[in-house]
Amino acid sequence: MEFKDLVQARRSVHNFETGFKVDQNTWNELLEYVRFTPSGYNAQPWSFKLIQSDSELQKMYQLCYKQKHILTAGNLVVVIGDVNFGENEAERIVKEWEAFRDFSPSQAEALRASLVKERADWKKREMVIRNCSLAAMTFLYAAEDLGLATCPMMGFRQLDLKRELELEENELPILLIALGKSEEAEAERLPRKSIEDMSA
Numbered sequence: 001m002e003f004k005d006l007v008q009a010r011r012s013v014h015n016f017e018t019g020f021k022v023d024q025n026t027w028n029e030l031l032e033y034v035r036f037t038p039s040g041y042n043a044q045p046w047s048f049k050l051i052q053s054d055s056e057l058q059k060m061y062q063l064c065y066k067q068k069h070i071l072t073a074g075n076l077v078v079v080i081g082d083v084n085f086g087e088n089e090a091e092r093i094v095k096e097w098e099a100f101r102d103f104s105p106s107q108a109e110a111l112r113a114s115l116v117k118e119r120a121d122w123k124k125r126e127m128v129i130r131n132c133s134l135a136a137m138t139f140l141y142a143a144e145d146l147g148l149a150t151c152p153m154m155g156f157r158q159l160d161l162k163r164e165l166e167l168e169e170n171e172l173p174i175l176l177i178a179l180g181k182s183e184e185a186e187a188e189r190l191p192r193k194s195i196e197d198m199s200a
């Protein structure tokens with residue numbers, strides 16, 4: 001499908017065929033698209049967790065204000081960000097940049113300093129949310145391209161979900177994505193802003 005058609009075809013689906021589970025090959029294929037998402041410093045501060053078991057989905061359903069597509073989609077993706085990627089990943093990132101073309105030692109030093117610079121918690125969260133949101137968007141288009149339906153979700157109890165999934169201190173659940181097979185005829189869209197209204 002042409003990319004423009006794919007962008008126009010994607011919908012946030014709320015009615016899914018029940019019983020469908022994404023297999024490992026498809027999961028890998030989806031993440032293969034996500035790998036090419038751009039990120040600040042090329043840090044790629046994201047990971048993707050796939051939840052499929054009924055018992056875990058039930059728990060997520062409770063933490064997502066009982067949004068029913070959590071259960072019917074059969075697959076729930078948690079996009080997780082590392083809020084401390086600057087410190088945690090600095091050495092990997094600097095090494096990769098050093099190996100890249102003509103990156104000089106002074107550039108490497110400046111990059112390291114910028115990565116490990118002290119930042120307020122809100123700033124770190126904001127940085128990781130920007131990066132992970134782009135990765136999530138790649139995931140949504142990847143799913144569409146593979147004939148799968150998605151619904152991105154921010155309606156969940158973030159801290160409770162973090163606790164339930166036993167995430168590390170530095171890990172923040174950024175977005176959930178219900179993933180499965182659509183049971184909807186092509187839905188009407190909610191209105192979109194006009195180009196004039198979008199132009200700043």
Ligand SMILES: Cc1cc2nc3c(=O)[nH]c(=O)nc-3n(C[C@H](O)[C@H](O)[C@H](O)COP(=O)(O)O)c2cc1C
Nearest residue numbers: 010011012013014067151152153154155156189190
């Ligand atoms: C960041 C974000 C959070 C969203 N949260 C929810 C949610 O919690 N539950 C839900 O059913 N849909 C959620 N949506 C889906 C939006 O309602 C949907 O994208 C919007 O109405 C436009 O429809 P479309 O995606 O079909 O074009 C979310 C979408 C985004 C991008």
